[in-house]
Amino acid sequence: MTTETQDRDQTDGFHLVIDALKLNDIDTIFALPGIPITDFLRISQAEGMKVISFRHEQHAGNAAAAAGFITGKPGICFTVSAPGFLNGLTALANATTNCFPMILVSGSSEREIVDLQQGDYEEMDQLAIAKPLCKAAFRVLHAEDIGVGIARAIRAAVSGRPGGVYLDLPAKLFAQSIDKEVGKRSLIKVVDPAPKQVPGADAVKRAVDLLKSAKKPLVILGKGAAYAQADAEIKTFVEKSGIPYLPMSMAKGLLPDTHAQSASAARSYVLAEADVVMLVGARLNWLLSHGKGKTWGAADSKGWGKQQYIQVDISPTEADSNVAIAAPVIGDIGSCISALNQAMGSGWSKPPSDWTGAIAERKDKNLTKMAETLAKNPPVMNFHSALNVIRNTVKANPKAYVVNEGANALDFTRSIVDMYEPRRRLDVGTWGIMGIGMGFAVAAATVTGEQVIAVEGDSAFGFSGMEVETICRYDLPVCIVVMNNNGIYKGTDKNPRNTEVAPTVFVKEARYDLMMEAFGGVGVTARTPEELDRALKEAISSRKPTLINAIIDETAGTESGRITSLNPAAAKKKA
Ligand code: ADP
Ligand code: TZD
Ligand code: MG
Numbered sequence: 001m002t003t004e005t006q007d008r009d010q011t012d013g014f015h016l017v018i019d020a021l022k023l024n025d026i027d028t029i030f031a032l033p034g035i036p037i038t039d040f041l042r043i044s045q046a047e048g049m050k051v052i053s054f055r056h057e058q059h060a061g062n063a064a065a066a067a068g069f070i071t072g073k074p075g076i077c078f079t080v081s082a083p084g085f086l087n088g089l090t091a092l093a094n095a096t097t098n099c100f101p102m103i104l105v106s107g108s109s110e111r112e113i114v115d116l117q118q119g120d121y122e123e124m125d126q127l128a129i130a131k132p133l134c135k136a137a138f139r140v141l142h143a144e145d146i147g148v149g150i151a152r153a154i155r156a157a158v159s160g161r162p163g164g165v166y167l168d169l170p171a172k173l174f175a176q177s178i179d180k181e182v183g184k185r186s187l188i189k190v191v192d193p194a195p196k197q198v199p200g201a202d203a204v205k206r207a208v209d210l211l212k213s214a215k216k217p218l219v220i221l222g223k224g225a226a227y228a229q230a231d232a233e234i235k236t237f238v239e240k241s242g243i244p245y246l247p248m249s250m251a252k253g254l255l256p257d258t259h260a261q262s263a264s265a266a267r268s269y270v271l272a273e274a275d276v277v278m279l280v281g282a283r284l285n286w287l288l289s290h291g292k293g294k295t296w297g298a299a300d301s302k303g304w305g306k307q308q309y310i311q312v313d314i315s316p317t318e319a320d321s322n323v324a325i326a327a328p329v330i331g332d333i334g335s336c337i338s339a340l341n342q343a344m345g346s347g348w349s350k351p352p353s354d355w356t357g358a359i360a361e362r363k364d365k366n367l368t369k370m371a372e373t374l375a376k377n378p379p380v381m382n383f384h385s386a387l388n389v390i391r392n393t394v395k396a397n398p399k400a401y402v403v404n405e406g407a408n409a410l411d412f413t414r415s416i417v418d419m420y421e422p423r424r425r426l427d428v429g430t431w432g433i434m435g436i437g438m439g440f441a442v443a444a445a446t447v448t449g450e451q452v453i454a455v456e457g458d459s460a461f462g463f464s465g466m467e468v469e470t471i472c473r474y475d476l477p478v479c480i481v482v483m484n485n486n487g488i489y490k491g492t493d494k495n496p497r498n499t500e501v502a503p504t505v506f507v508k509e510a511r512y513d514l515m516m517e518a519f520g521g522v523g524v525t526a527r528t529p530e531e532l533d534r535a536l537k538e539a540i541s542s543r544k545p546t547l548i549n550a551i552i553d554e555t556a557g558t559e560s561g562r563i564t565s566l567n568p569a570a571a572k573k574k575a
Contacts (some may be wrong), residue, residue, distance in 0.1 A: 009180050009181075020150040024150065081171075086124075109171065140169055158330070192331075204343045216273055273358075394417050403456075516546065
């Protein structure tokens with residue numbers, strides 16, 4: 001055989017990884033190049049993959065996680081060894097915490113050297129480090145095992161409760177060559193990667209009976225419900241049952257926030273008063289005060305309320321994690337909700353009108369109050385007058401994705417900006433993590449082609465701000481609005497010693513807009529709602545990368561936004 005025919009009959013690790021991903025309908029890779037994955041990314045692009053290259057791995061990882069949430073397919077992130085891997089790890093852990101399917105694939109150094117700790121280039125035992133931070137972690141040592149490795153990673157990421165998966169690919173693997181036919185036969189097209197899980201009939205009946213007995217029922221929709229893409233079943237359930245519902249942050253828009261049954265504007269009332277609460281893809285974690293305390297109408301902060309809970313979730317061990325769950329319904333949300341819809345039968349009686357009436361009354365009052373606040377035009381723009389503009393913008397562009405992070409910039413946006421379509425709100429999630437902004441924005445724009453509006457606290461934006469270059473490079477329809485209040489929570493803190501500035505404050509009126517201009521995008525400063533509105537309209541009609549530096553009242557925020565109570569206060573105040 002000549003070398004040429006030999007080459008023709010051979011394939012290698014690079015191509016097998018790409019072929020395995022393509023075989024499983026994965027068409028996009030979020031990455032940051034370097035040894036040993038540079039050629040891999042080049043070849044991927046040459047083979048027709050969309051390769052989105054970032055300036056920091058954390059944002060590539062966040063993009064993969066958001067892509068996973070939006071599409072239900074695992075988002076793929078490629079990093080280089082040790083430091084690149086570590087930079088991607090925060091995103092992997094965050095994806096796992098949020099139940100978003102993603103696969104962090106990292107190149108790694110040579111096993112023989114790493115395991116003997118002989119000091120290889122970027123040496124690190126990555127598999128061991130990734131393990132506790134993800135759902136599953138795998139390593140492939142031989143080219144003929146690549147198919148299995150990718151298949152296992154895909155199944156682990158999307159089946160059951162979704163999450164992050166780590167796949168370790170040592171440098172040597174990429175260059176290993178094997179017979180082309182043997183390689184082809186070793187690849188696996190994963191059949192039914194996220195199999196339906198149908199709940200037991202007894203569990204469904206138990207839940208329906210409990211709902212029937214309720215005088216003050218409440219449904220809480222979480223981001224698991226949004227992720228499940230069971231939008232029609234959920235709408236049928238809510239409307240057929242007539243039960244008021246609360247969307248958690250990323251479930252906003254699953255039903256339009258303007259829906260008559262939304263109880264968002266009467267949140268504290270319904271949580272404290274409800275007698276039967278049905279959680280759909282929402283955990284009773286800190287975001288729901290663990291199902292305990294005054295929020296739930298209990299006498300003291302540790303006490304349980306009087307509610308009985310139904311929990312619809314794919315994870316059987318989620319039930320009873322914080323308080324007793326009277327009726328767990330375990331399965332995928334699509335199957336569970338359609339089973340519930342069926343079991344409810346026809347002629348379901350809607351909740352008592354004194355419950356729905358009391359909610360409507362409070363809702364009307366609060367919405368009127370909110371409308372009055374939003375209508376005000378204070379001399380210095382603040383969160384409300386700025387977000388009123390964004391609220392109207394999203395109303396006019398309901399398909400737009402809203403990325404949101406910050407403290408006050410997060411809380412006010414969540415409560416003021418209504419969402420109209422499912423999975424359009426991407427935010428700080430379960431951890432309340434800063435830094436997801438630009439990664440999530442890039443993912444939403446590349447995966448869907450829709451307009452993205454990223455509402456960012458000025459501190460929050462800083463965590464991923466360099467990715468404006470990425471946004472410009474790929475010419476993405478992303479409009480970033482920096483809520484510039486000169487700092488973390490607000491810009492007015494003073495250092496009592498008058499030495500350097502206080503830890504929460506930044507350079508006053510920093511020109512974030514110039515960062516966008518540096519890379520050829522559009523930068524605008526907006527000091528009034530009119531200026532903000534004009535810039536947003538221009539950004540959306542041009543689809544150009546845009547950063548609007550919205551200068552707002554630096555006294556406007558509160559410490560930690562809505563979660564001030566979680567801040568430990570110093571017992572001993574300095575005199
Ligand atoms: P939120 O923060 O919006 O309250 P959480 O992240 O706490 O939501 O909860 C999401 C829940 O959804 C998790 O417990 C997860 O197991 C569950 N989940 C995710 N996908 C599905 C699915 N397809 N079917 C059922 N449950 C799901
Ligand atoms: N680091 C990380 C990774 N996540 C965090 N949540 C924090 C730090 C702490 N933190 C918050 O919880 S919000 C926030 C920080 C630093 C920034 C708030 O300032 P902002 O928003 O400018 O983004 P507002 O509008 O000024 O409140
Ligand atoms: Mg700020």
